[in-house]
Amino acid sequence: MLEQIVYAIPFLFGGLWVTLVVSALTVGISLVAGVLLGCALIYGALPLRLLVRLFSDTIRGIPILVLLFFVYYGFPAIGIDFDAFWAAVTALTLFKTAQVIEYLRGAVQSIPRGQTEAGMAIGLTFAERLRYVIFPQALRRFLPPWINGVTDAVKGSALVSLLGVTDLMHSINQVIGRTYEALPLYILGAFIYFVINYSLSALSRRLERRFSFMQA
């Protein structure tokens, strides 16, 4: 079994790189978009709040697999024709953005209203209240579910192989397709995904400790 694992490793680097890139793009773009839309959901005007709520509920209500195929096959009908890689990144990002919106809403709304009122009482502007009062406290509550979501994104990135994108999982299947030795490759794949996600979890714990002084 060890021999088969050693044989397979050189064939997996390309796929591993694609998995890391897809995960990084998904996490990075969804963080920015999710925070902006999350703020819009909490502080925006009613029409904007309704729009963001509609987006979040719709996307979270659709299985990610359906979303993936919808972006790949449905978007060309409205003139947006991504290749398989960008269609996969778009679908995963849309899904993750909807989750980030909710992480942010939960984190911000869990800060007692008195904190905002105290900020107003000392004359802080809206932007200053967010920057110096609300966000620093919300960050600690935002981090654990968000990093949990990041590990989900890494694992979820395996779905891109359904569009023919050669990620880590697809590379594993390519070696299995040649050797028909499935079990050693699945063990190797599980190990690589575990190393990535365990590293992220360890990072999460460090970040939580780093920001623990901001306990509300």
Place this chain on the structure above:
Amino acid sequence: MTSLRRDFLKFGAFGLASAGVTGGSLVLTAGEAAAQSAADSLLPKVIDRGKVLVGTGSTNAPWHFEDDAGELVGMDITMGRILAKALFDDETKVEFVLQDPAQRIPNVNTGKVDIVCQFMTMSGQRAQLVNFSRPYYVEGVALISRPGNEIKSYDDLLTIGSKARVSILQNVGAEEAVHEALPEAEVMQLDTQANVLQAVDSRRADAAVVDLSTVRWLVAKNPDRYFDSGKQWRSMLYGAAMKQGDLDWLTFVNTAFTIAMFGHETTLYDAAFKTFFGLEPPTRTPGFPTI
């Protein structure tokens, strides 16, 4: 009558002369000829693009897989190269678009690829959705087991009746396919060919029903690990799939495949047939067309 004849000949001579002049200017390049095909045909578009987009997989030997050098090879891949050779006289002018088997029909119908060569069984239902090329292989299904198993031959499996556990790739009619050969067997439908075989390896199944070509490939490569149970049935035609409504493209592909299988350019097909199925291609005899 004579004069008429003479006039006719005169006209003929003049006609030939003028035909020589005008015909010279009417000699068309391949691109120009293709441009005369239906305006919305893929044929001129593919020629203009300079490469053909072939949808296929990369995870199923001997049909489409990466060899030890990481090169995409297999019988389906060869069919793509045959098409490129016919289009551009260069078998490398092909881009293989990797796709999941579930994407075969959607990708060809949404124009993501020009053609699909991905061990696609021709069926009446599928032919309502896509156009199939002429078949390029006649596949069958067969039973594969492990040499060390107590129950391994077809007769063994038949004898134990409902106690026989048989794995097969999830597909329409998979259960019926197993029951044609083993009427009482318990059927285990799994998502990939690798997992179908993994079920045999991990002894969750006594035998697996896989493509005959796969049985040949695996038993030849790993005789100590796999055993041909000695039962083949169900002929299935494998063909390439194209979008419907494009007669020029369909005819071109059929012509290219026919030439590669029966005509004067069989080198690519024959080499692949021997490499991937371990079989000698049949001898082609000039004379009556047996195609």
